[in-house]
Amino acid sequence: GAGVSQSPSNKVTEKGKDVELRCDPISGHTALYWYRQSLGQGLEFLIYFQGNSAPDKSGLPSDRFSAERTGGSVSTLTIQRTQQEDSAVYLCASSPEIRVSYEQYFGPGTRLTVT
Amino acid sequence: AQRVTQPEKLLSVFKGAPVELKCNYSYSGSPELFWYVQYSRQRLQLLLRHISRESIKGFTADLNKGETSFHLKKPFAQEEDSAMYYCALASGTYKYIFGTGTRLKVLA
Numbered sequence: 692g693a694g695v696s697q698s699p700s701n702k703v704t705e706k707g708k709d710v711e712l713r714c715d716p717i718s719g720h721t722a723l724y725w726y727r728q729s730l731g732q733g734l735e736f737l738i739y740f741q742g743n744s745a746p747d748k749s750g751l752p753s754d755r756f757s758a759e760r761t762g763g764s765v766s767t768l769t770i771q772r773t774q775q776e777d778s779a780v781y782l783c784a785s786s787p788e789i790r791v792s793y794e795q796y797f798g799p800g801t802r803l804t805v806t
Numbered sequence: 807a808q809r810v811t812q813p814e815k816l817l818s819v820f821k822g823a824p825v826e827l828k829c830n831y832s833y834s835g836s837p838e839l840f841w842y843v844q845y846s847r848q849r850l851q852l853l854l855r856h857i858s859r860e861s862i863k864g865f866t867a868d869l870n871k872g873e874t875s876f877h878l879k880k881p882f883a884q885e886e887d888s889a890m891y892y893c894a895l896a897s898g899t900y901k902y903i904f905g906t907g908t909r910l911k912v913l914a
Contacts, residue, residue, distance in 0.1 A: 694849070695849075722900070724902075726904075731815075731906065732906060733810070733812075733892065733903075733904040733905050733906040733907060734850075734892065734894075734902070734904035735904075736901055736902060736903070736904075739900055739901070741900075747900075747901075782850065784850075789900045790900065791838055791896035791897075791898075791900060791901070791902060792838065792855075792857070792896075794852045795852070795902070796851075797849045797850040797851065798849060799849050800849070
């Protein structure tokens, strides 16, 4: 079946512009996660959704970052007024439920470059 | 603080040699630990989890609470094992803390 998909695969933007990154989880997965992978760093947890609700937004790096999920499916991560330090690979993952004992299925990522 | 440390950024071994990818963690509760792998041009995927006590692709990992370690081992490396390996700690019911990863290169 189809796995997690993300779009765009690559995004180059100018500093100060807003960007939207999209994630399509596996159908039926209620849990959705966003991570950021900066050069030389591990995966940094950003936010998770259970259904359309995001109970914990503490991982978002600043108030320029926001995320939403609609219909218990597609999620968008929005970065406003991008900065060069936002350059990273943004990964989305989904799992059947919110429980770490469940495997997380990762998407291919969006590589964001802020010039 | 909750933390996962993978001290080696790069590990090179010859085909047929034993492999050990190190992972140490810091966690106050009862940890759940995982290894994820990313092969070239593929997406990140689960390799194994400690609660399953499984061996996947010849890899095993034992949780050592005394040493707070969860090292990944394989007795005989294969070229197809070349990949990026991430150790992850489950924090609470939903959150993973990942290490910075170790790139394994298996030389012919």
